[in-house]
Amino acid sequence: MQMKTRLLKALSSGILLLTALSVLGLYSTPASASQKLAARERILVNAMEYPWSTIGRLNAAGRAHCTGAMVSERHVLTAAHCIYDAKTGRWLAPQELHFIAGYQFEEYKIKSKIKSYKKSANYKPKNEASARNTETDWALLELTDPIGTQTGWLRLTTLNNEVITRINAKQAVLISSGYRAGAPHAQTTDFNCQPPGRFKRSGKEKENDGIAHRCFLQKGDSGSPLLLYDQQVFSIVGINVIGLETERRGVNTYVGALNAQRFHPENGKPDTKRSIRNLGFLWDKGAMPAQTSEVSASPEKTIAALLVRKGYLRGNAMKIPSQTIIAAENRYKKEQGKTHLKTSLQLLGDIILSLE
Numbered sequence: 001m002q003m004k005t006r007l008l009k010a011l012s013s014g015i016l017l018l019t020a021l022s023v024l025g026l027y028s029t030p031a032s033a034s035q036k037l038a039a040r041e042r043i044l045v046n047a048m049e050y051p052w053s054t055i056g057r058l059n060a061a062g063r064a065h066c067t068g069a070m071v072s073e074r075h076v077l078t079a080a081h082c083i084y085d086a087k088t089g090r091w092l093a094p095q096e097l098h099f100i101a102g103y104q105f106e107e108y109k110i111k112s113k114i115k116s117y118k119k120s121a122n123y124k125p126k127n128e129a130s131a132r133n134t135e136t137d138w139a140l141l142e143l144t145d146p147i148g149t150q151t152g153w154l155r156l157t158t159l160n161n162e163v164i165t166r167i168n169a170k171q172a173v174l175i176s177s178g179y180r181a182g183a184p185h186a187q188t189t190d191f192n193c194q195p196p197g198r199f200k201r202s203g204k205e206k207e208n209d210g211i212a213h214r215c216f217l218q219k220g221d222s223g224s225p226l227l228l229y230d231q232q233v234f235s236i237v238g239i240n241v242i243g244l245e246t247e248r249r250g251v252n253t254y255v256g257a258l259n260a261q262r263f264h265p266e267n268g269k270p271d272t273k274r275s276i277r278n279l280g281f282l283w284d285k286g287a288m289p290a291q292t293s294e295v296s297a298s299p300e301k302t303i304a305a306l307l308v309r310k311g312y313l314r315g316n317a318m319k320i321p322s323q324t325i326i327a328a329e330n331r332y333k334k335e336q337g338k339t340h341l342k343t344s345l346q347l348l349g350d351i352i353l354s355l356e
Contacts, residue, residue, distance in 0.1 A: 041190055041192075041216060042180070042183075042188040042189060042190045042216060043188060043189050043190075043191065043302075043305050043306070043309070044183075044186055044187075044188050044305065044317075044318070045177065045187055045188065045189050045299075045301070045302045045305065046104065046296075046299070046300075046301040046302060046318065047101070047102045047103055047104045047186075047187040048102040048104065048109075048294065048295050048296060049295065049296045049298065049299040049300065049301060049302060050151075050152050050288060050289055050295060050296065050297050050298075050299065050345075051152070051154060051227075051234045051299070051345075052177060052187055052189070052299070052302070053101055053102055053110075053150075053151040053152060053289060053295040054069055054070040054101070054148075054151050054152050054153050054154050055067060055068070055069050055070075055101075055177050055178065055187060055224065055225065056068060056069075056070070056076070056099050056100055056101035056102075056103060056110075056151070057099070057100050057103045057179045057184075058076070058078055058082055058097060058098075058099050058141075058223065059097070059098045059099075059100065060082065060083065060085070060092055060096065060097055061085065061092055061096045061097075062096075065179060065184065065220055066078055066079060066082035066179075066220065066221075066222045066223040066224075067178035067179050067220065067221055067222065067223050067224035067225075067240075068082075068099060068141065068223050068224075069153075069154060069224070069225040069236060070101070070147075070148045070151050070152070070153035070154065071140075071153055071154065071155070071156065071236070071281075071282050072148055072153055072281050072282070072284075073146040073147070073148030073149050073153065073287070074115075074142055074143045074145075074146050074147075074148060075140055075141065075142055075143065075148075075153075075281075075282075076099050076140070076141040076143065077138070077139075077140055077141075077223075077225070077236070077239060077282075078138075078139050078141065078222075078223030078239065079137050079138060079139065079222045079223035079239055079240075079241045079258075080119045080120065080123045080125070080136070080137045080138055080139045081123075081125060081137055081222065081241070082139065082222050082223045083097065083117060083119070083139050083141075084125040086125070089126075091125075094113075094114040094115060094116050094117060094141075095113065095114070097113075097114040097117075097141070098111060098112070098113060098114070099111065099112050099114065099141065099143060099147075101147060101150075101151045102151070102294075102295060103179070103185070103187070104185070104186055104187065105185050105186055106185050109294055110147050110150050110151055110294075110295075111145075111147070112143040112144050112145040112147045113143070113144040113145075114141050114142070114143060114144065115142045115143060115144045116141075116142045117139050117140060117141045117142065118139070118140045118142075118275045118276055119138065119139040119140075119275065120136035120137075120138060120271045120272065120275055121271060121274075121275065122135075122136045122271050123136040123137055123138075134210060134241055134242050134256055134258060135210070135258065135262070135269075136271060137239075137241040137242070137258055138239055138241075138258055138262070138263075138272075139223075140275075140276060148287065149287075149289075149290045149293070150289055150290060150293040150294070150295055151289060151293070151295055152286070152287050152288045152289040152293075152295065152297075153286055153287050154225070154227070154234060154235055154236050154286045155235050155236070155282070155283060155284055155285055155286040156235065156236050156237070156260040156263055156264075156282045156283050157228060157230075157235040157236070157237055157260065157283075158237070158260070158261050158264070159211060159228065159237040159238070159259065159260075159261070163228065163230055163237075166230060167194065167230075170353060171230075171353070172228065172229060172230035172231070172353075173191065173192060173193075173194075173228075173229050173230075173352055173353055174192075174193035174194065174213055174215070174226060174227065174228055174237070175189060175190065175191050175192075175193060175215075175226075175227040175228070175229060175352070176189070176190050176193050176213070176215040176217060176221070176224060176225075176226055176227065176240060176255075177189035177190070177224065177225070177227065178217070178220065178221040178223075178224030178240070179220050179221070179224075180217065180218040180219070180220045180221045181218040181219045181220040181221075182218055184220055189302075190215040190216055190217075191306075191352050191355055192215070192355060193213035193214060193215035193226065193255075194213065194214055210238070210256050210257055210258055210259050211226060211237065211238045211256070211257040211259055212255070212256055212257075213226065213255055213257065214255070215255060217240055217243060217255050221240055222240065222241065223239060223240065223241070224239075224240045225238070225239060225240070226238035226239065226240055226257040229349050229352055229353070232345070232346055232349055234286075234345075234349075235286065236260055237257075237259070237260050238257030238258055238259055238260050239257055239258045239260070240255055240256075240257050241256060241257065241258050242255070242256040243255055243256070263276070263279050263282050263283075264279065264283065265278075265279040265280045265282075265283065297344075297345075298344040298345075299344055299345065299348050300322065300325055300344065301317055301318055302317075302348060303325065303329060303344065303347060303348050303351060304317035304318075304320050304325045304328070305317035305318075306348075306351045306352070306355070307325070307328050307329070307332060307351070309355070310332070310351070310354070310355075312328040312331060312332050313325070313328045329347060332347075332351070333347070336350075336354070338350055
């Protein structure tokens with residue numbers, strides 16, 4: 001209870017003190033009853049639809065998994081602790097890692113081996129649950145195959161005060177999506193990661209070290225992107241790396257994300273620049289899937305799932321016919337005065353912003 005009190009006081013002051021830490025973890029474990037209850041807010045999405053196609057499952061040595069996100073046609077951003085085997089006390093070799101996108105219920109069509117990876121030299125895998133270690137818990141994987149042309153990829157962006165103001169005004173929203181332990185073979189998404197605070201500043205640094213949010217995450221979600229939907233664009237503002245537990249044991253009441261600002265080509269951190277050198281490509285405009293890709297640029301099934309939640313549709317969103325979905329979309333736009341929305345991504349974003 002004292003731990004919870006300290007956490008609540010920290011949140012009320014606007015600064016999140018890292019007093020109760022647990023790494024989200026590479027090794028997935030069965031979900032408890034309380035976790036299953038907390039996970040109900042996450043929605044099953046179609047991993048073969050953009051933007052979820054940019055998020056994939058990172059399989060490690062055939063016995064564990066994390067989540068990662070495409071940030072170029074050949075690069076995946078994830079957490080450093082995802083490529084460290086705590087049981088054997090060693091860093092996994094690139095050939096022990098595989099990245100699969102569009103993964104749903106043990107079916108996938110897009111995959112690649114890992115050619116190499118870069119990570120911070122300052123990350124200490126044996127001291128994972130610490131505020132300082134969280135700052136360097138990142139890895140950039142280079143894929144053997146340029147599967148980003150099929151999946152598309154997302155740019156990095158900064159969660160600045162202007163964006164936070166729009167989030168508080170419900171004009172923008174933080175989202176988290178990944179392959180959690182409770183549903184390791186399906187991508188599920190939490191559409192409302194409102195940030196309750198920020199990590200405590202360390203030393204003389206002026207910038208916050210991370211982002212705290214309240215989306216429900218489990219083991220397996222490690223390395224998943226903290227997404228931002230703002231001004232009709234999806235982007236990445238952080239990497240989910242650490243959980244903060246209070247009285248519900250095993251449930252991450254608050255989640256800590258490594259701030260993507262660390263990778264900025266001008267304002268980023270020295271250790272990141274030394275490791276990656278060219279950071280500019282991470283901040284480009286991102287890319288949609290190629291027209292020849294099997295990935296759909298229209299998130300129809302996600303829209304259907306959200307319209308089910310809002311009462312415009314009934315049943316299993318993945319099995320509802322396209323014509324029925326289109327009819328529900330048109331009814332939503334007419335009733336909500338949104339007939340000006342032209343693309344499915346604009347419609348998806350509008351529905352996300354309307355969620356309670």
